[in-house]
Each structure stands twice: as structure tokens, then as C-alpha cells.
Amino acid sequence: MTFIDLRSDTVTQPTDKMRQAIFNAEVGDDVYGDDATVNELEEYAAKLVGKEAAMFVPSGTFGNQVSIMTHCRRGDEVLLGENSHIMIHEVGAAAALSGVQLRTLHDNGGEFIISELISKLRGEDIHFPDTGLICMETAHSSGKVPSLLNMKAVYDIAKDHNVQVHLDGARLFNAAAYLDVDVKDITKYCDTVTFCLSKGLCAPIGSIVAGTRKFISAARKNRKRMGGGLRQAGFLAAPGLIALKEMREGLKEDHKNARLLGELLNEFPGVKVNLNDIQINMVFFDIKETDINIQDLVDFFYEKQVKINGDENGIMRFVTHHWVTEKDVYYVVETFKEALKALK
Numbered sequence: 001m002t003f004i005d006l007r008s009d010t011v012t013q014p015t016d017k018m019r020q021a022i023f024n025a026e027v028g029d030d031v032y033g034d035d036a037t038v039n040e041l042e043e044y045a046a047k048l049v050g051k052e053a054a055m056f057v058p059s060g061t062f063g064n065q066v067s068i069m070t071h072c073r074r075g076d077e078v079l080l081g082e083n084s085h086i087m088i089h090e091v092g093a094a095a096a097l098s099g100v101q102l103r104t105l106h107d108n109g110g111e112f113i114i115s116e117l118i119s120k121l122r123g124e125d126i127h128f129p130d131t132g133l134i135c136m137e138t139a140h141s142s143g144k145v146p147s148l149l150n151m152k153a154v155y156d157i158a159k160d161h162n163v164q165v166h167l168d169g170a171r172l173f174n175a176a177a178y179l180d181v182d183v184k185d186i187t188k189y190c191d192t193v194t195f196c197l198s199k200g201l202c203a204p205i206g207s208i209v210a211g212t213r214k215f216i217s218a219a220r221k222n223r224k225r226m227g228g229g230l231r232q233a234g235f236l237a238a239p240g241l242i243a244l245k246e247m248r249e250g251l252k253e254d255h256k257n258a259r260l261l262g263e264l265l266n267e268f269p270g271v272k273v274n275l276n277d278i279q280i281n282m283v284f285f286d287i288k289e290t291d292i293n294i295q296d297l298v299d300f301f302y303e304k305q306v307k308i309n310g311d312e313n314g315i316m317r318f319v320t321h322h323w324v325t326e327k328d329v330y331y332v333v334e335t336f337k338e339a340l341k342a343l344k
């Protein structure tokens, strides 16, 4: 029996159509610019997000880091959310690879406080680093989607101060699905954007960085420096094209299943789901009041063919995706009910 895997949307396996496309992909040496499938993906991706050019990279982390490296000089300061992926989950790469200093802003659900942003932009002073970049994130790691109004306000301030804006859009298409807007209505508030093909869109590997032609050509050199110049990468680009062309629509289904899961879990005594925070495919909840040992819960679910992660600071997260059906949601809820009885 196969597992229901709620740990993340990064666990998504490629679809049969993707596997066929990988097998049949036309490939070449992409470092020479010879891979027709990569070229097609990059052109398609750039157009999709309304930027001049795009570049395929191995991961979302790589995309963010090559962007920081290309935007900034060593010693520059990068302003970003205190809970952002770049701050928390990229192993200190901005310091290690680009020699920049990170300075955090409050990021409630991914939204910045504009007065705080303004106060932290550096002016001219011989003691100060230069503000090299502002990074926003959507969808935010809290599962929430910052409003377009807030993103516009950040972008306008950045432009007033001549600072570039990078958007970590790992789940950009989830954000667009939630806001029910064209993705370009989001990416118009950034100069460069990274988004993942390998999360809810089911491609096995890869992310995209998009921006001006000039930026992308500088970023290509940094990608090579970072060891990300891939050869017959068309095998990865082929499922990426299917991800962008055919898998975006399905994200709405994932969001619907997450909401259903959240509403049903919230009915159990001692389980607290913040239903207002379910905007994309993530359900965050607190089970401290149930007094259940988290590792016991993880083990119980595993026995029942469901993979879940343990808590982070007392908060659990279940993630829905292409391979989690509505029927699976009901199975998970039933299993949760059994666990509450068995582990009391």
C-alpha cells in the first residue's frame, strides 16, 4: 500500500505524463545554451511571470541565493522577513556565499510594516552598509498570502529609495490561486522572482529565477560559479514545462482539501486550528491541550500508512497536494480520531 504523505508538497512524485516527457525530452548541453527544452522552459516561464528573461536552477534555495549574489555586493545589507525561508531555512547561505548581512523585519503573514521598512532603509553615513536588496515572500511560510496592497507599498518604497526587490515565490502559483489573480499581478511588485517547479506543481526537480535580460545574464555567470551549470538539463525542464502549463489549475483543489481537513480537525476537542490562516495547501494546528505525545502520534499515523512531521514549536503542519485526494482527507481525519482514543 502506498502512503498518504502530508509532510510537505515537496514529496510530490512526477505524473505519468511527466515521466513520459522526461523519457522523450530533446536535450543538449545547456552550459552552451544548446538544450532546446531548457530554452523553451525559460522562455515560457519568463512570459508567464511578465519578466524579460528566466533561468532554470536546481532548487528554490539556489534561486534565492543566486539572486542575492547577483543583486548585492559583499557587505551590503538585505532586508527581509524574520520568519522568511532565506532567514530561517537556507543554512546561512547569504552570509556564506555572498557575504551580505541580513536584517529582519516583522513579517506577520508575509506582510511588512511600512514604517518599520522605511526606518530600516540605510541612508548615507560612512558607518552604514548599503541596503542592497529587499526580499518578500509569497506564499509566506506561515501558509498565508500577503495582500497585493502591502506588496505594492513595499515595492513603491523600494523604488523611491532605488533599492531592488526580490520575491521568494516558492509557492507563487498557490498565492495567485488564493488571490484569484493572474500571477503577473503579483510579480509586477518585484524586480526578480524565484519560484519552485518541484513543490505543488509535481515536477521532480528545479526552480526558476526571472528578471530583466541584463540581470539573468549576470545571474547565469553566478549560477556557473555556484556549480549550477547543468548539461542535459532538458530531462528536468520537460516535466517543468508540464508543471507550468498543466498543473497550476490543480492547486485550487489542494487548497479546498486543506480547508476541509482543517475544518474537520478543528472539531476534535483540544485541537486548535486557526481556520483564518488556511489560505493555501497548509493546515497549521495546535494539539497541546490533547496531551498527546507528538512522536507517538507520528508513529501511530505511520502504522496507518500516513506520513506526518512532528511539531515545530508546538505547532503541527499538514500539507495537501496533488497526491492527496478528498477521500484521503477523510481517512486522515478518521485516523486522527482513532489516535486521540488510542493515545490518551
Ligand SMILES: *Cc1c(COP(=O)(O)O)cnc(C)c1O
Pocket (backbone or CB within 6 Å): 058, 059, 060, 061, 062, 064, 085, 086, 137, 139, 140, 141, 168, 170, 171, 196, 198, 207
Ligand atoms: C521550499 C521553499 C524554498 C526553497 O526550496 P528548495 O527547493 O527546497 O531549496 C524557498 N522559499 C520558500 C518560501 C519555500 O517554501
